[in-house]
Amino acid sequence: MSTASQTIKADIVVIGGGPAGVCAAIAAGRSGASTVLIERYGFVGGMSTAALVYPWMTFHTTAGKQVIRGLGQEIIDRLAAQGASPGHLRDTVGFVHTITPYHPEVYKILAVDMLKEAGVRLLLHSFTDAVQVTDGHIQSIQVTGKSGRFNVEGSIFIDTTGDADIAYLSGAPCLKGREEDGKTQPMTMKFRMRGVDLAKVKQYMLDHPDEFYRKTPFAELPDLPLSGVMGYFKHWKEANLPINRDQVLFFTGPNEDEVLVNTTRVQGMDGTNIEDLTEAETLGRKQVMQVADFMTKSLPGFERASISQVGAQIGVRETRRIDGVYALQVADVVEGRRFDDVIARSGYPIDIHDPSGKGVTAAWVEGDGAYDIPYRCLLPQGIRNLLTGGRCISTTHEALATTRLTPSCMATGQAAGTAAGIAIRHGLNPGDINIAELQQALRDGDAVLD
Template sequence: MNATHTSEHKKLEADVVVCGGGPAGINAALAAARGGAKTLLIERYGFLGGMSTIALVYPWMTFHTMEGKQVIGGIAQEIVDRLMAEDASPGHVRDTVGFVNTITPYDPEVYKILIHDMLREAGVKVLLHSFVDRVKTDGDRIARVEITTKSGRYAVHASQYVDTTGDADLAYLSGAPCLQGRDGDKLTQPMTMKFRMRGVDLDRVKQYMLDHPDEFYKKTPFAELPELPLSGVLGYYKHWKEAALPINRDQVLFFIGPGPDEVLVNTTRVQGLDSTDVSDLTEAEVLGRKQVRMVADFMKGLPGFEQARLSSVGTQIGIRESRRIEGQYALQVEDVIEGKPMDDCIARSGYPIDIHDPSGKGVTAAWVKGDGAYDIPYRCLLPQRIANLLVAGRCISTTHETLATTRLTPSCMATGQAAGTAAALAAAQGIAPAEVDVALLQQRLREAGALLRQ
């Protein structure tokens, strides 16, 4: 993939181009390259990791069902194993919030380096500081994508493209139908500016929880808490209510780590703004940082936070929901809750539906029945109108309500691996992704460690 000059653009060619370097894009690029495709990964920031690194989305939730059965493996688990080998993750640990069975803490700075090592091992070419701003189509196919870089503009040609931008940018620019927000008012789940605090006395936090269980989430595993390492906390209801901060939320949520006296706070809430509109996104960034200061000052008054200090804030605000494709099938709420079997299943998840209210204070949750996991069908990765495009991660085809589970990082990792595997098969056979033999795709995924319904 050597660049050549034309009168207007430098040119890059690959079999598979992956746009967006978050967890879905990383796993898609790894899967495509390991499947024999010459693969290019494009990312607009100066580092990879998407919301996991850019917005401090931490920890990863979840690889398991509520009963503790692992349902996400493959490349996602390989990354966890390699982080553990570098002492950068304890692996899957009990969620002391009690919302799910396990969460997976990790060191984002090690993750940033590790994934570059893995991509290089697989032969993926990575372009950072590269912004996709134009897509040229020829009939129902993407002919090329155009990117702006520090060294000028590039025209990028491939037989297959994978959109892992989170915002369905590639699909939107290509003319594939997209949806946004809930039915009616089109409002999306709120954005959150996450931040870390150091100097937290976690022993004091745990003791306060044991002494005041009524101030914390009802699913907190209090009976096990004395023996469990604290991994997350949801509550301090009384303190939050008394503070009356101008933030439309009803509790404090934070997770422990990566440092031994460090927490990641997920409590700010910016509502009513469109993260795909540059003016709204600008306002969200400003509001989010103002809320960080308010929440951090408030938390210094909580038991265990007397000596704590603000240590870092996300590079950008965290985005739960924006555009999603209108695909060949939209995953429905009942598909998730009932754990409906899908013949074209390419990934599974055990994370509940978890809707942060677009306009109110609360969170609406619903857990998966049956064996505790649901199937994500291949059809959800296939957009309408554009034949040589796959989509993975947050912007696959779902309803607004169902996106509240598929948006979680391990699920995005799993759909990313599926999309990359399918793209490599399509490129090798000279066919469209919709023509890929699903049974063969499932076989390749299982061979690579993916955990599909038996």
């Protein structure tokens, strides 16, 4: 049996290179702390790149007020400067006010550039498979890659794996799925199609509004760039595909004749079980072929379309999350509650893809349209030098249905990295830092907390 022979040391160790991890590592690196980011793929971006989760939604409330900026907005601005994002566009699905398209291949490069600018050491093709804990402190993690096994030691660790892998391996209490039965939201294999006549799609929507989502902004649609479509209810029902969903959903771009299709649905699988994941990947790819064939044969505007890309892995909405110091509740979201230890805000609604049925359960945020995410949601119980960011922060199953979205993950990632930097500077555990100092540092980083 091989053993870890090399040791890498850093002040802050971030595990998981998705949007939350990228923002956490950049924030930690900019604080002056030595920082390592560990990612299992050969590129960063997480679900945004490996699983084609596109576009980012949403940085705004339903009324159009921007409530997430910070590093997320900086990334968008830099993508836009390279012609790789149009910025925030009106959501022509009508589910939220804005969505943010981006070119994933440019994002992969830009994210690495920003990490290097912040002094972050990046370890790709590296998978964490063990955590060493002493008296409630993580001492090191064991990482396996092409060059064998090695240890990474740190003072503070940030779990942005999406699946709470580090928290789980460390022994911190975790939860999975619905409280009553453990069932999780379904997985989706996303894919792109080129050769789509979007002008024809838009005209069909205007001519047949009853076949599309009721909140589609039809009155404004003639003057808006088509950014997303939900509907084709009649066509979908007639096709009678063996996919437990009730409509077609796709988003346009990044190219003029291109769409990202979010319509497959794999239910009843555990995204932390390798046999379930294997089956989900296989079933998801079969569903891609079924959906693409249906779209080219049945949907106006798709007559000349063809598959141009399928996700490197299936998109996972929900697996483990920490059972943290505080769990964000559905009432906190819907009622737009404020918290003294706020470290991020979000205007994305509750958006639960039914674990076993066809539909989606949605609930919008009341009041000013935004809710607070408290710092306590980033803190696990039992492990004092661990923070979380992104999809695995502490929430209920229902509240996860909003915090799992990418802009919120970017915001909680930035907060985790900033908090870790403050903890290193003062020689404290993350749970002992001054909240006012953290909030001021986040405001200085252009985060929206008010």
